[in-house]
Amino acid sequence: MExxxxxxxxxxxxxxxxxxxxxxxxxxxxxxxxxxxYPRSLCPHCGGLDLEWVTVSGRGTVYSFTVVHRAPAEFxxxxxxxxxxxxxxxxxxxxxxxxxxEPAAVRVAMPVEVTLRGEPRxxxxxxxx
Amino acid sequence: MRVAIAGVxxxxxxxxxxxxxxxxxxxxxxxxxxxxxxxLRDVDGIATxxxxxxxxxxxxMAEYLGVQPRYTDSTNIGGASFVAHAGHxxxxxxxxxxxxxLITYASRQRSQRTRALGSIGAASGPLQFExxxxxxxxxxxxxxxxxxxxxxYGTRPEHLAEVAVATRKWAGLNPRxxxxxxxxxxxxxASRWIAEPLHLLDCCLVTDGGGAVVIVSEERARDLAQPxxxxxxxxxxxxxxxxxxxxxxxxxxxxxxxRRAFETAGLRPEEIDVVEVYDSFTITxxxxxxxxxFCGPGESGAFVSGQRTAPGGEFPMNTNxxxxxYCHPGMYGIFTMIEAxxxxxxxxxxxxxxxxxxxxxxxxxxxxxxAATLVLGRD
Numbered sequence: 001m002e003x004x005x006x007x008x009x010x011x012x013x014x015x016x017x018x019x020x021x022x023x024x025x026x027x028x029x030x031x032x033x034x035x036x037x038y039p040r041s042l043c044p045h046c047g048g049l050d051l052e053w054v055t056v057s058g059r060g061t062v063y064s065f066t067v068v069h070r071a072p073a074e075f076x077x078x079x080x081x082x083x084x085x086x087x088x089x090x091x092x093x094x095x096x097x098x099x100x101x102e103p104a105a106v107r108v109a110m111p112v113e114v115t116l117r118g119e120p121r122x123x124x125x126x127x128x129x
Numbered sequence: 130m131r132v133a134i135a136g137v138x139x140x141x142x143x144x145x146x147x148x149x150x151x152x153x154x155x156x157x158x159x160x161x162x163x164x165x166x167x168x169l170r171d172v173d174g175i176a177t178x179x180x181x182x183x184x185x186x187x188x189x190m191a192e193y194l195g196v197q198p199r200y201t202d203s204t205n206i207g208g209a210s211f212v213a214h215a216g217h218x219x220x221x222x223x224x225x226x227x228x229x230x231l232i233t234y235a236s237r238q239r240s241q242r243t244r245a246l247g248s249i250g251a252a253s254g255p256l257q258f259e260x261x262x263x264x265x266x267x268x269x270x271x272x273x274x275x276x277x278x279x280x281x282y283g284t285r286p287e288h289l290a291e292v293a294v295a296t297r298k299w300a301g302l303n304p305r306x307x308x309x310x311x312x313x314x315x316x317x318x319a320s321r322w323i324a325e326p327l328h329l330l331d332c333c334l335v336t337d338g339g340g341a342v343v344i345v346s347e348e349r350a351r352d353l354a355q356p357x358x359x360x361x362x363x364x365x366x367x368x369x370x371x372x373x374x375x376x377x378x379x380x381x382x383x384x385x386x387x388r389r390a391f392e393t394a395g396l397r398p399e400e401i402d403v404v405e406v407y408d409s410f411t412i413t414x415x416x417x418x419x420x421x422x423f424c425g426p427g428e429s430g431a432f433v434s435g436q437r438t439a440p441g442g443e444f445p446m447n448t449n450x451x452x453x454x455y456c457h458p459g460m461y462g463i464f465t466m467i468e469a470x471x472x473x474x475x476x477x478x479x480x481x482x483x484x485x486x487x488x489x490x491x492x493x494x495x496x497x498x499x500a501a502t503l504v505l506g507r508d
Contacts, residue, residue: 004260007253038255038373064280064378066272067325068265075263080322083264085273085373095259095373103325108280122261 003074005120012039014053019121024058024114026090027051037092058114059128060088067103082106086125100126132219133350133357134505135229136165136343137467142456143307145337146240151193153235153339158194161341166354167229174200174221174230174344176214178460190233200227206367207494208407210234211342211463212501216363218344228346235339236458259371265324268332268410270372270496272324275412277378279326281427286326288430289411290317293330293453295439296408300450302440302480307336308454331411333452333461340463342470358470361396361487361506364389367499375497379427381413383420383491383500390489390502391422398422401504402485403472404444405465407493408451417491421502445482448472462492466503473507 008016015038018025027036031048035056042049065084068075075081082098084106098106099115113128138160140153148156154177162168175198179186187201200221202214211232218230264270278284294314300306312330320329350357366385369375391397398421406417415429423444424432438446447453449468452461469488471477490503 003263004257006257006261009253012257038258040255064273064277066264066269066276066327067322068263068269069322069324070265070268071263072265078263081263083262083269083273085378093373095262095264095371097262108276 011041015039018053018055019116019123022116023055024116024123025053026056026092028054035090035092037094056088056090060086060112060125062098062106062108062110062112063087063093064108065098065106084125086112094123096123096125098126099124130223131347132222132360133345133347134215134342134360134466134470135345135350135353135355135357136161136163136167137470138164138341139305139464139467140235140339142305142338143336144239145237150235150237150339151190154190154233154341155193157235157339157341158231158233161343162231164355165343165345167343169194169196171229172196172198172231174198174218174227176202176211176218176230176232178205178210178234179203180205180236180460196231198227200230206365206499206501208409208460208462209365209492209494209499209501210460212466212490212492212503213365215342215344215360215466215503216365216501219360219363222344222346228349230344232342232344232463233339234460234463236460237337238459239335239337256371259373267496268327269324271410271412272327273372274378274416274497275326278412278415281379282430284415284427284430286318286328287314288415288434289326289331290314291433291436292408292411292414292438293317295433295436295442296447296451296453298439299448299480300454303450303455306450306455307334327410327412333409333457334454336456336458338456338458340467342463342466356474356507358473359506360503362390362392362394362504363502364393365499365501367494369498370495372496379416381416381420381493381497381500383417383493383502386500386502387421387491390504394504396487396504401487401489403448403469403482403488404446405449405469405488406447406491407461407465408447408453409457409461409493411453413493413497416497417493420500421489421491440480448477448480448482460494462494462501465490465492469503469505473505
């Protein structure tokens with residue numbers, strides 16, 4: 001069974017293009033200066049319409065995580081694996097998979113960094129020192 | 130003007146292989162109307178949430194029943210929808226738009242095996258950022274909330290298990306419950322992992338089932354078959370769709386819907402005699418109890434410990450056996466209203482909460498995305 005893969009559209013293509021090029025880019029509102037994720041055409045913080053794409057650090061911490069045992073059918077062969085909500089230094093939360101770490105070693109608040117990998121290339125996260 | 134729940138009914142529950150979802154809703158609708166002492170021709174308002182890709186569910190349901198309503202509500206905010214419908218119907222009746230609103234729901238998720246773990250949301254649009262990771266929907270999102278609650282407050286798997294065990298005890302008193310054999314905290318903790326920290330027995334059932342609720346004006350309520358169950362307060366809220374956009378993983382929108390419901394009722398949480406809250410997962414219950422103000426933030430683990438929510442406990446909750454043990458066809462909210470009304474009528478037999486005068490029903494939808502709350506009372 002085929003796994004879901006991102007379907008870029010007019011709003012999300014710049015994000016996926018950046019990932020393919022080896023960067024993690026987010027939108028930032030030129031009015032309120034806050035970062036925005038997921039990509040969209042207006043700022044959900046202030047209603048501003050002037051958003052710019054900026055390359056971000058890729059550093060964050062684990063806001064929460066779960067070790068998935070009973071996975072959707074197309075992911076079951078990979079279980080158990082760790083899906084996490086990572087809070088980036090820029091203040092946005094992104095859902096991701098944690099790699100290069102034993103599931104039992106994952107903790108909330110653990111420092112992590114982005115690692116772009118896979119086909120199609122996706123923004124995974126791994127522990128950082 | 131006051132507005133009341135006048136009739137309630139379930140459809141066939143559990144495994145219903147030989148019926149359609151329209152048929153199940155039709156049967157529940159007729160039974161709820163009969164319960165109220167009303168007929169289809171009295172219905173002038175329709176509310177249903179649809180789901181499963183149904184186009185214009187309100188028109189479909191009304192046409193099937195032979196009703197031509199002047200009020201229609203097809204709001205879909207997930208499992209909280211039907212409780213929200215009751216709030217909307219209250220205001221519609223109050224403003225004179227209609228007099229008798231019929232709320233219906235049915236699903237055959239068990240027979241049709243349609244509750245695939247990955248089926249919520251496509252990989253296009255905003256949810257493309259969530260679906261690609263294999264987070265099982267919706268349980269994975271609730272597991273994220275549970276782990277965050279454990280991190281912030283020291284909540285333990287044993288606290289979650291208390292809810293599953295107490296709810297199963299109530300199911301043992303309900304002949305219509307799907308699972309009735311007692312379980313222990315050790316059983317819950319020994320059941321297999323689904324998404325840590327949630328075990329199998331922290332998760333709701335997948336059953337077929339449906340129900341209907343009839344909401345009427347005070348004038349209509351006076352001469353009907355059942356004592357009116359007054360809708361004293363209602364509230365609703367939603368804060369996000371995808372779990373990455375939830376503002377705070379330990380605060381559900383029931384904090385907003387509950388506050389509005391209590392404010393409009395002029396009542397406080399400690400005045401409620403019986404509580405029916407959506408229990409898609411055990412963590413849903415802990416977060417909801419805090420959000421509704423039955424205990425403080427982080428206190429829900431201690432609050433449910435020692436089987437306080439079980440039969441005979443100080444805080445009777447989910448007295449039908451809940452989505453965990455009685456019935457969960459995917460959007461459980463309608464059953465919270467059905468059971469709350471029955472408790473206030475005093476017709477629950479061995480599971481009756483003695484002297485119950487005030488009840489709360491709370492629906493939760495999506496991934497802790499939406500909530501709708503009713504405060505109910507009898508004369």
